[in-house]
Amino acid sequence: MCLPVMPVQILSLVLLIFSSAPTALPANAPIAKPGCADRCGNVSIPYPFGMTPDCYLDKHFHITCNNSFSPAKPFLESSTKNVTKITLEGQLHVLKFTAHDCYDHGHRTTYNEPIFKLTKFTISNTQNKFVAVGCDTYAILHAYEGDKMYTTGCMSLCDSMDDITDGSCSGFGCCQTSIPKGVREINLTLSSYYNHTYIHGFNPCSYAFVVEESEFNFSKNYLRDLKNRKKLPLVLDWTIGNETCEVASKNMISYACKENSECYEPENGPGYRCRCFNGYEGNPYLSNGCQDINECEDPSLNRCPKHCVNIAGNYKCSCPKGYRWDSRTNGEGCVVDQLLVITLYVGIATVVTVLLVGSSWLYFGLKKRKLVRIKVKLFQQNGGLMLRQQLSGQEGTKDTVKIFTEKELQMATNNYDDSRIIGRGGYGTVYKGYLTDSRIVAIKKSKIVDQGQIEQFINEVIVLFQINHRNVVKLLGCCLETEVPLLVYEFINNGTLFEHIHKKRKETAISWDIRLRIAAETAGVLSYLHSAASTPIIHRDIKSANILLDDNYIAKVSDFGTSRLVPLDQAQFCTMVQGTLGYLDPEYMHTSQLTEKSDVYSFGVVLVELLTGKKALSFDRSEEERSLATYFLSSLEKGRLFQVLEDHLVCDGNAEQLTEVAEIARRCLNLKGEDRPSMKEVGMGLEGLRMVEKHQWVGIALNLEETESLLDERSNANEYGGSSATNAKFDSPREHVILPIDGRR
Structure with a gap:
């Protein structure tokens, strides 16, 4: 709600009256515990809040009622936070001092409120704004969420009253910004660039405050008069405890939600709140606090033209025997109960359901068969048959070589989730995978594959399978059911x-x-x-x-990935430089x-x-x-x-x-x-x-x-008479020297 522009004193009075309006509840519904006062001055005090130890849930909900004011004023716990309104929807309205920085012919007057700090509740990020007012003003807000600190702010400049528009807070005379979630502590810093020297006549001060957004509408008169406004409304979000609904509901002794109510978790801060079920209203934190609404007494709550029957949490429209209520009619609403029509509808619905289920089953069955054909095609296209033929002629490789399925590697990499990526290169991406037998592997997914080089790729895979060297990353298997072949290696965990x-x-x-x-x-x-x-x-x-x-x-x-097999009869050969x-x-x-x-x-x-x-x-x-x-x-x-x-x-x-x-x-x-x-x-x-x-x-x-x-x-x-190294002829395995040092070669 936006307030019209009016003198500051009248605005304060209107805000106080508006914010003190009691929470709407059924006339006979209690809001406080039996025997406990439910008001302090003009402010309703619903449970879990209260003014004496037996009347509030815990110390965070303690309200101190100061009767030295007329009317009496409530304060949160024993602080100076003046409470103006408490709602069962989880809002606590208080008044907060404004910070100002004023200059009068070289004399500076500054008021910065001490740190505004809460022990339990949080400052509402949806209903409040951080605002700065002035024509030579910059303000900074330090907000704290536990050990985290957020810093934000805004700047407001103007040369004359002509630059300013009532109701606009966009940087000329007034600026504003939002409040982070979960904040329980704020600290304001306020200053000016030119000490208000060139705008002294119409704006001698800078102001900064956190205020309830719906209760503040900027006026150019604030540039002179806002100093007289000591406090502005601020909304706090309150919750019960720090647990989630699931955890809290397991302890029925401390669980705050009573009969005919449900638990829900707000977005701003930890803890939970309670609310009455649909069809009930009242205080969900009191036993029998949520009472049934008689929808039949209020025509706006029911759609029955004549006969309304109230039931727990709802209502129903009654009809004479042989008739039934039909909300689609514009007349009495009671129509002949045609059981045959209902049966026909049920039969049609059953047939439609069977057709839908059957067509879905047929569609997904055909789709599955199509996927199987695609996998078989890719397997053959990527040289799967050639690889199996090669492996069948290689002794000792059948037990060590595994051809993985696409599903196995998708499960191992959580469907190739980005969080599993452990390396990227010019030729592909490497994922960390967990096989069903608890082995950790590295899965290399190439970017492209040259179909003309499939035979060479298969030959290289066979050769890599045969490499049995303690200082070579071992190739464990491959997958040929995908568009590009995947290679599976042992996982080395200490980096490069x-x-x-x-x-x-x-x-x-x-x-x-x-x-x-x-x-x-x-x-x-x-x-x-x-x-x-x-x-x-x-x-x-x-x-x-x-x-x-x-x-x-x-x-x-x-x-x-870029290695090349060397023909035994060639000392060198041409390739594309890689x-x-x-x-x-x-x-x-x-x-x-x-x-x-x-x-x-x-x-x-x-x-x-x-x-x-x-x-x-x-x-x-x-x-x-x-x-x-x-x-x-x-x-x-x-x-x-x-x-x-x-x-x-x-x-x-x-x-x-x-x-x-x-x-x-x-x-x-x-x-x-x-x-x-x-x-x-x-x-x-x-x-x-x-x-x-x-x-x-x-x-x-x-x-x-x-x-x-x-x-x-x-x-x-x-x-x-020996062969020179310049001839690039390769030594045979028999000529390979094995050094007996620490068992390594």
Whole structure:
């Protein structure tokens, strides 16, 4: 309700009379407990509120009636919060002081009410507004919900009374904003920009207050007179306790909702309220407080033209025997009871229901069959028959390979919910899944699939199933019933090497010993893929983000989505250039000729990341340092190795080891692939360094020249009639060297 513009004193009186109107209840319905006063002055005090200990529910509903006023005034508990109205719908109306900031010829008068704080009830966010009045005013409201603080405010400026419109509170002379939910404490800050110096004549003050929205209608007269208005109405929301209806109803001793009432939960603040059932009215917090409404006594509550019969909570219209009440008629309302017509209606309804159920069953049955056909088509289209045929000819794969159904993976990922996403890449999205056998898996969902490469995809899946290396993320199965095939991997829960190098705090950074082991394990995987796998595999996207770590920081190489099988009779072959900038082999980028030495280059970048703690490519660095590989090689040439190493890696006794690993990285980063060592040589070199570090008591000394000799072993093989690494021919599994160090290979 909007009030007309009137003098402030009259407005105060009207608001007081309006807000003090008693709650509408049946004439004979009690509102307070038996023997308890139900009024203080002009204000009704319904239970659960009361003025003496036996008359209120608990201390939060205590009303203090101050008889020193005429008429007497009620206050909430023992505070100065003057109550003007209490409703059983959950509202408590009080009067609250306004804050003002006034200037009179350089003299400033300020009143900021102390923090308005409630112990139980909340400030209504739907019925109140935060308002500021003035032509040189800005006001800030700090609102608190438990430990949370919300800050809001508004600004009001104007140059003259001509800028202002009565009833408008949009920034000229008046501004307003809403109140957050659940607020029990507010604090106002009020000030001006120019101390009201240029608008002194018509607006010497700024005002700020939280007020009941329907009881405040802005008038330009407030710019002069609002200072005389000490208090304005404010609405509080009250509830019973802090429990939900479900919890509260289990304790019938403390449950506040009595007979013929129901419990409901308001949106603003914890707790619950009660209300009478439809057809009843009264106080739902009192025993027998909700009383039946006699709808027959009030023509506006019933639709019976003549004969009305009141029943508990409702009414009915009576008719002579042989007739029935029909509200659709415009006359008496009583029509002949045609049982045959009713039976016909029931029969029609039954037939329609049967037809609807039958057609629905037929529709969903056909739809299910269509979905089955689509799944079969996709399964065949994605190479499912080819995969089964391949698996039937592979010994030992039937027990380890599983072809999952689409339903299994939908259940595992909660229908691919966004909360299950653990990684995104250029080729697809990875979800965390929970299988029915309690296994946790990673499910890779590709974005696109090339139908012309299905046979190659199936061959790669077979090869990945056959990879049995402790440092490779194991492929557990796949799903071919979807538009794009899904791959299911074991779940590694300690993040990526990239995260541990670049996103961890310094105090949690992994040590050099662990980094060296991770490098050796990764090199061992690549050596295995290049040399010992039944069909050689080039990973093609080696980077720190594709090296996962388990709880013991054991490396697990992942993401074979761009990998390529290498024909045994080819040393190199052309492909579309794919990979990650910063890790891509420069020679591969220029020639599109893919060889195993492309993985060697990418591994060299990872090795430099482990040494320096810097990202492979960063446009935040200077142009000279943008490419980590280029900057590292330049620093080596200038003899500045220890200036680019990560600080915490250098310690007593490991300088020579760091130098030797840096030399391995330099060899891997040669621009010409033929000048790079093989991954087998790199792996042996790194394992050799680890062996020396672990068994220093043997007295083995491995200096830089000896490490270089080890890495040059294959390049010098031609002098002894051996095959050169530049020919890119792959070692057979029999030539694969297994180092007996800690049981690892």
